[in-house]
Amino acid sequence: MVEPILSVRDLVTYFRPEEGVVRAVDGASFDLHAGRTLGIVGESGCGKSVTARSILRIVERPGRVEGGEILLRRADGRVVDLAKLDDKSQEMRNIRGGAIGYIFQEPMSSLSAFHTVGNQIIEAIRLHRKLTAKEARERAIELLQLVGIPQPQQRVDSYSFELSGGLRQRVMIALALAAEPGILIADEPTTALDVTTQAQILELIRRLQAERHLAVILITHDMGVIAEMADSVAVMYLGKIVESGPVDAIFHAPRHPYTQALLRSIPSVLAAPRSRLATIAGSIPHPYARPPGCPYYPRCHSFMAGVCDKSTPPVNRIDAAHEVRCFLYGAATETAA
Amino acid sequence: MSGAVADQAVPLVTAAEEKIAIASQLQLTWWRLRRHRLAVASGVLVILFYLVAVFADFLAITSPHATNSARSYIPPQTIHWFDEDGSFKPHVYALKGRRDMRTFKLVYAPDPSDKRYLAWFVEGYGYELFGLIATKRHLLGIDRGVPEDALFLLGTDQLGRDVWSRLMLATRTSLTIGLVGVALSLFLGVLLGGISGLYGGAIDTVIQRIIEVLRSIPTIPLWMGLAAALPNDWSVIQVYMAITVIISLIGWTELARVVRGRFLALREEDFVTAAELAGASRLRIIFRHMVPSFMSHIIAAISLALPAMIISETTLSFLGLGLRPPAISWGVLLQDAQDIQALALAPWLLVVAVPVIVVILAFNFLGDGLRDAADPYG
Amino acid sequence: MTAAHNVLSVERLKKYFPIRRGLLRRIVGHVKAVDDVSFTIARGETLSLVGESGCGKTTTSRCILRAMQPTEGVIRFRTDADRDVDVASLARSELRPLRRQMQMIFQDPYSSLNPRMTISDIIGEPLLVNRIGDLATRRQRIAELLDVVQLPRAYMNRFPHAFSGGQRQRIGIARALALNPALIVADEPVSALDVSVQAQIINLMLELQDRLGLSYLFVAHDLSVVKHVSHRVAVMYVGRIVEIAPTATLFAAPKHPYTEALLSAVPVPDPRQRAKRIVLEGEVADPSNTPAGCAFHPRCRYAVERCKVEVPVLAPTAEGALVACHRASELGLAGVGAVS
Structure with a gap:
């Protein structure tokens, strides 16, 4: 098998405010391959965004990457553990935006209102590549063209507030690709956008990925977007990856009770009109009131008293690519072990 | 209702969570404030200062107006805590003043043979506690003789008045002038800001332009002009009231802006729309929904406006434009320490600066803490 | 569908916002947020208004509730006394009795509940301001409403901050139901909720409709949600309705x-x-x-x-x-x- 470009092992990121501990990411592991899209899906508070921020080492205080490995394969073949790097170090800054590009949900707050979009892209280009101002400007116009911005020669001199939400997100993507990274992290890139604009942006990401053989981490709460975009999927719940596997297996043969329930409860345009949805009981616990054992057990229909609420379920392997963190599939591990 | 399972399926909450669940905004604010150590300490300090203001006469040792040229510029006295036999008996030595015939300065020498023991709750000059109860009782004094002769914890000024006692009364003046000024600002600010935010349109524009004009006038010249216009023959009380009006003339504009901004923001809040759709009257919407929502902002704004008022009064009086002797305020006391000669002879007169700095800092820390605590939802 | 069954019929509704420029605030143009919109809603029916941001769906719903004054048009509402009233032309004072029959569910479960009031105060406010019953009967009604939205009665004295988004939305629904309205305008009621909670609220709204014979005007951008709740769907684009059709027809053809x-x-x-x-x-x-x-x-x-x-x-x-x-x-x- 091809070596992954990014390999996350037992990532632990905790927030320690005065009130207690929030286990935002609690032992997440996954691999990312060039030219493939990994979808990380989950509801609010599941830790999907913190996972992305941990990889980029931009977790805000009082949060901190407290354990695990984030192994990045650099272009020269070297493997760097990002978890061990100082988040303010020169190398980390080179990786951020250099080896890993990223786009966030709200493009307005990620773009400066005081510089033209062109200047921001030029700055990003020159930060990572030695180009003259003129060359960088040409490159910026090329990038704007690449992300489908009409009249890039004029748009290069406009400010972010002069652009619509969809165009702003395109500029963000141009910015993320300025240093030609091998990895693109997209955190809810279309949540703030309308559905037709979302379709445009998803199409763009897909096209760029094919053209540049990008490895993409797509973070979203929308199962529809995941089904549309991802090659493999990691489902997160309260800081844990409860299930991961190829997109087809996740959608058509889900194993974890949470994945199963989630898939049944999402509204779909394919459903019969006015059909009732299956529901998941209760709501997501407050991060301070995280249940012991399997975090999903209070809402789980397959809850086994004395097992699920006592200890954390291990990762059980269904097949080579499909893993599930649930006691229901324990027998498989025992025979494997 | 089949199929649907509501949220109560989640395990029952603990007693601690139940306590939070039924806590009102006021309680939540208090809990948040309690965690803000500096703000709490500052709050305690501010309360202590206001206690001083209330009990100023009781804490004073000698009459702050009693002059005596024979006691001019006495330096702060040292308190001796233990008697010769080692027992705890705080006392001071009586002072013998004599004129240095070369410098013509009065110099004071303690007389170790004449000990004056400190005593609690002694009788001194007469005053009215809370302006009601006539009494002569003071917290501190000496066990025999009158304290005017012997006890000067912070020394005396040129006219031989006890600095400690004057400081107590100055605290009262300066702190209350801030309160009265803020009350006045608050009244104007809430009224005009509320009208501005609620009605909008032309009234709003007029009020906003007035605020802008007022704020664009440099404050010190404005105060100077207004203060200079005060008739010379006004009594201390009249001047006091006039000064509060002058300093709140600017102060209200800030509060009006806060109130207007909150009204505008709250008008768009869904819960206000919901009340409107429920058929609630305008008055109910304002007083049940809007006012409680920005009360916390007002309290924080007040605690930040108070120090500004205090500074204003101190500045005006220091410049000789505000309160004038015989009134006593921090500004008036600082005015005594204005010339270099007085400072060279009696540096202890500068001690007034300490409470000014302390109280301003305390108010600012408290105000910041309140503002952070008041708005748990941002 | 005859007019007699319609609880609401909107005719040629327009809402223009003036654009003012310059020192004298002269009107230089109009934003045509809603431009000539007509539709009807029958008793017990859900009509969804869908479209992208800025298409005028929210403005339309606010005009119907008279949270905004329409520029032009007729909003005919059939009262419980079987009388037709034009909401658009009523004076403020005449609106109040009508408000009892038209209520709203909001998008944001956080800003729609006053954080300084307890749950019973929030749900009881419509009863209180309309002087319905005494304290004891109101309390009884609040308890029943909590049952209806499947929240424990014991939560009555809690403040909104103790609740999750889904629970808050239930409280908002209970408040909307307090006055037994005929029509509920729901403005994106599930779009701020987590996926696993969305389904609970959608089902609850469907159940309440069946039980109480409510009519919904359901404003949403999410077509998947719309398919689960609507009888008919109206699609809006830049202030106009471009298509209205029964749900199955609209999605399939x-x-x-x-x-x-x-x-x-x-x-x-x-x-x-x-x-x-x-x-x-x-x-x-x-x-x-x-x-x-x-x-x-x-x-x-x-x-x-x-x-x-x-x-x-x-x-x-x-x-x-x-x-x-x-x-x-x-x-x-x-x-x-x-x-x-």
Whole structure:
């Protein structure tokens, strides 16, 4: 098998405010391959965004990457553990935006209102590549063209507030690709956008990925977007990856009770009109009131008293690519072990 | 209702969570404030200062107006805590003043043979506690003789008045002038800001332009002009009231802006729309929904406006434009320490600066803490 | 469907916002947020208004509730006394009795509940301000309402901060139900909620409709949610309704190219159905400067010369839909999820 470009092992990121501990990411592991899209899906508070921020080492205080490995394969073949790097170090800054590009949900707050979009892209280009101002400007116009911005020669001199939400997100993507990274992290890139604009942006990401053989981490709460975009999927719940596997297996043969329930409860345009949805009981616990054992057990229909609420379920392997963190599939591990 | 399972399926909450669940905004604010150590300490300090203001006469040792040229510029006295036999008996030595015939300065020498023991709750000059109860009782004094002769914890000024006692009364003046000024600002600010935010349109524009004009006038010249216009023959009380009006003339504009901004923001809040759709009257919407929502902002704004008022009064009086002797305020006391000669002879007169700095800092820390605590939802 | 069954009928509703410029605040133009919108809602029916941001769906709903004053048009509401009232032309004082029969569920479960009031105060406010019952009967009613939205009665004295988004939305629903309204305007009631909680609220709204015979005007952008709640769907684009049709018809056989594109853009939660999407070019038109003719023509792949000059009007189709498209009868547009 091809070596992954990014390999996350037992990532632990905790927030320690005065009130207690929030286990935002609690032992997440996954691999990312060039030219493939990994979808990380989950509801609010599941830790999907913190996972992305941990990889980029931009977790805000009082949060901190407290354990695990984030192994990045650099272009020269070297493997760097990002978890061990100082988040303010020169190398980390080179990786951020250099080896890993990223786009966030709200493009307005990620773009400066005081510089033209062109200047921001030029700055990003020159930060990572030695180009003259003129060359960088040409490159910026090329990038704007690449992300489908009409009249890039004029748009290069406009400010972010002069652009619509969809165009702003395109500029963000141009910015993320300025240093030609091998990895693109997209955190809810279309949540703030309308559905037709979302379709445009998803199409763009897909096209760029094919053209540049990008490895993409797509973070979203929308199962529809995941089904549309991802090659493999990691489902997160309260800081844990409860299930991961190829997109087809996740959608058509889900194993974890949470994945199963989630898939049944999402509204779909394919459903019969006015059909009732299956529901998941209760709501997501407050991060301070995280249940012991399997975090999903209070809402789980397959809850086994004395097992699920006592200890954390291990990762059980269904097949080579499909893993599930649930006691229901324990027998498989025992025979494997 | 089949199929649907509501949220109560989640395990029952603990007693601690139940306590939070039924806590009102006021309680939540208090809990948040309690965690803000500096703000709490500052709050305690501010309360202590206001206690001083209330009990100023009781804490004073000698009459702050009693002059005596024979006691001019006495330096702060040292308190001796233990008697010769080692027992705890705080006392001071009586002072013998004599004129240095070369410098013509009065110099004071303690007389170790004449000990004056400190005593609690002694009788001194007469005053009215809370302006009601006539009494002569003071917290501190000496066990025999009158304290005017012997006890000067912070020394005396040129006219031989006890600095400690004057400081107590100055605290009262300066702190209350801030309160009265803020009350006045608050009244104007809430009224005009509320009208501005609620009605909008032309009234709003007029009020906003007035605020802008007022704020664009440099404050010190404005105060100077207004203060200079005060008739010379006004009594201390009249001047006091006039000064509060002058300093709140600017102060209200800030509060009006806060109130207007909150009204505008709250008008768009869904819960206000919901009340409107429920058929609630305008008055109910304002007083049940809007006012409680920005009360916390007002309290924080007040605690930040108070120090500004205090500074204003101190500045005006220091410049000789505000309160004038015989009134006593921090500004008036600082005015005594204005010339270099007085400072060279009696540096202890500068001690007034300490409470000014302390109280301003305390108010600012408290105000910041309140503002952070008041708005748990941002 | 005869007019007698309609709880609401909106006729030629317009809401223009003036654009003012310069020192004298002169009106230099208008944002046509809602431009000539007509529809009806029958008793017990859910009509969904869908469209992208800025299409005028929220403005329409606020005009119906008179949280905004419409510029023009008639909003005919059938009261419980079987009398027709034009909400648009009522004076403020005449509105109050009517408000009891039209209520709203809000999008944001956080800002729609006053954080300084307890749950019983929030749910009881409509009862209190309309002077319904005494303290004891009101309390009884609040308890019943909590039962209806499936929240424990014990939560009555809690403040909103103790509740999750889904629970808050239930409280908002209980408040809306307090006065036994005939019509509930729900403005994106589930879009702020987590997926696993959305389903609970959708089901609750469906159940309440069946039990209480409510009519919903359901304003939403999420077509998947819309499919689960609506009897009929109206699609809006830049202030106008471009298509109204029964839900199944609209999804399976859209007649307007915009509806087709909208449906095609919705991601389907099934990796085996990665269809070729119709990706619309360009941006939603500016409502202060709408294109001549059909507002959608610059983005429409079926546009012809006529579309650039003539504004299409809503016209009935064979399937019982209303479509505003010059080419509605000749185009064979693709839908999603043909009804089985």
